[in-house]
Amino acid sequence: MRSLILLAAAALAVLGAQPAAAVRLKEVAAVQGVRANALVGYGLVVGLDGSGDQTTQTPFTTQSMTAMLQQMGVTVPSGTSMQLKNVAAVMVTAQLPAFAQPGQAIDINVSSIGNAKSLRGGTLIATPLKGADGNVYALAQGNLIVGGAGAAANGSKVQINHLSAGRIPAGATVERTVPTPLLEGDGVQLGLQADDFATARAVADAINRAKGEGTAVALDGRSVRVRAPAAPGARIAFLADIENLNVELAQPAARVVLNARTGSVVMNDAVTLGACAVAHGSLSVTISTTPQVSQPNPFGQGQTVESAKSDIAITQQGGALIQLPAGTKLADVVKALNSLGATPMDLLAILQAMKSAGALNAEIEVI
Numbered sequence: 001m002r003s004l005i006l007l008a009a010a011a012l013a014v015l016g017a018q019p020a021a022a023v024r025l026k027e028v029a030a031v032q033g034v035r036a037n038a039l040v041g042y043g044l045v046v047g048l049d050g051s052g053d054q055t056t057q058t059p060f061t062t063q064s065m066t067a068m069l070q071q072m073g074v075t076v077p078s079g080t081s082m083q084l085k086n087v088a089a090v091m092v093t094a095q096l097p098a099f100a101q102p103g104q105a106i107d108i109n110v111s112s113i114g115n116a117k118s119l120r121g122g123t124l125i126a127t128p129l130k131g132a133d134g135n136v137y138a139l140a141q142g143n144l145i146v147g148g149a150g151a152a153a154n155g156s157k158v159q160i161n162h163l164s165a166g167r168i169p170a171g172a173t174v175e176r177t178v179p180t181p182l183l184e185g186d187g188v189q190l191g192l193q194a195d196d197f198a199t200a201r202a203v204a205d206a207i208n209r210a211k212g213e214g215t216a217v218a219l220d221g222r223s224v225r226v227r228a229p230a231a232p233g234a235r236i237a238f239l240a241d242i243e244n245l246n247v248e249l250a251q252p253a254a255r256v257v258l259n260a261r262t263g264s265v266v267m268n269d270a271v272t273l274g275a276c277a278v279a280h281g282s283l284s285v286t287i288s289t290t291p292q293v294s295q296p297n298p299f300g301q302g303q304t305v306e307s308a309k310s311d312i313a314i315t316q317q318g319g320a321l322i323q324l325p326a327g328t329k330l331a332d333v334v335k336a337l338n339s340l341g342a343t344p345m346d347l348l349a350i351l352q353a354m355k356s357a358g359a360l361n362a363e364i365e366v367i
Helices: 002-017 059-071 197-211 232-242 330-338 344-356
Strands: 029-031 037-046 088-096 105-112 123-130 136-143 149-153 156-160 165-174 187-192 216-218 223-227 255-259 264-267 276-279 282-294 305-317 321-324 363-366
Touching: 037 059, 037 105, 037 136, 059 088, 088 123, 088 136, 088 165, 105 136, 123 165, 187 197, 197 216, 197 223, 197 232, 255 344, 264 344, 276 344, 330 344, 344 363
Parallel strands: 255 363
Antiparallel strands: 029 187, 037 088, 037 123, 088 105, 105 165, 123 136, 136 165, 149 156, 187 223, 216 223, 255 264, 276 321, 282 305
C-alpha cells in the first residue's frame, strides 16, 4: 500500500511541477439559484416473491396497504391480520433538476425501510414525491432494477451486492415546475466551488476580458457578480459564452487530507516540509487465552468448572531518530515521509505531530 501511495504522490509531483493548466469557468463556478431540489416520498413495492416485509414486525406496511385498499373501494374487516409477504414499505428519493418542466421524466431511488429480504422483481405503486415545502412535484411508479442476487436454503445464504435498494430509470414524471431566479434582475451571481479570493479574481478577469471591462466584479472569495442582458435569449447566449471561458487558477492553499477510517493520506502539490527530526516506533499487545478445566476428586461432591487463563505480552520496537531535510516540492516531501518506514495509519499521527511542531507547512483536514 505504501508503494501505491508513493507512486500516486510522485505522479502528483510531476503534474505539480508543470504550470497550472487553464480550466473552463463551468468547472469552478455555477450560477447561484440554479440547482437541483431533493424530493422524497413514501410508497409500497408489490409483486415480490415472498421476500417482502414481515408484517408482525412492521405494522406500518399493513396500515399503508389497508389505506390504499380503502381508496380503491376495498374494505378490510377490522381485526384482520394480513400476511403481506409480497409487499414492502419503501422510501423513494429523487433529484428534481433545475428548469425541469411538467411531463419530463427523472430517475428515482427506492430503499426499503422495513425488514424486506429483497426488492428484486418488485413494482413501485404510484407514489407522490414532495419537496421541502410539502408540495408534490413528481409522481413515481415503475418496475425496480436491483443490481444484486441472493438465495437461501436450510440456514445457508448467498448474496451478491445489495438487495434492499433499487433504482427506476425515468421512473417519475414531473408535475410541477420550480421557479429559478435566472431571468430576474440586471445580472446573475456566480458561486465558486471553493472559497478562494484568487479564483474569484481570475473568474472576474476572464469575463471582463471577453465581455468588456466592468462586466464582472468579485464580491468576496466565493461570489462574482456579472451584468447580463435582460432578454431571455440574449442572457442564455451570454451565459453559454462565459461558462466556456478559460480561467487561469492560482496555486491552491497547502492542504493534507487524512481519512482516519481507511488510513488514506492525500496532499496537494503546495505542501512543503521544514527540517525536523522524527522517531517512530511500534507498540504491539498480544493476548493469548487458554481454556482450563478443573475437575473434583473421584469421590468428591464438587462439579467440573471450566476457566480461562490469559497471558498478556507487550512488545515495543524502538525507532531511531531520523532527520528529515526541508522539502519545497511534493516529491521531496513524499521521499522524506517514506524514509520513516511508517504505515499509512502511523503516518496519520506523524503528520499531526509534525504540524504541531511547525515542520509541516499545510492545513490538516481529517475526514
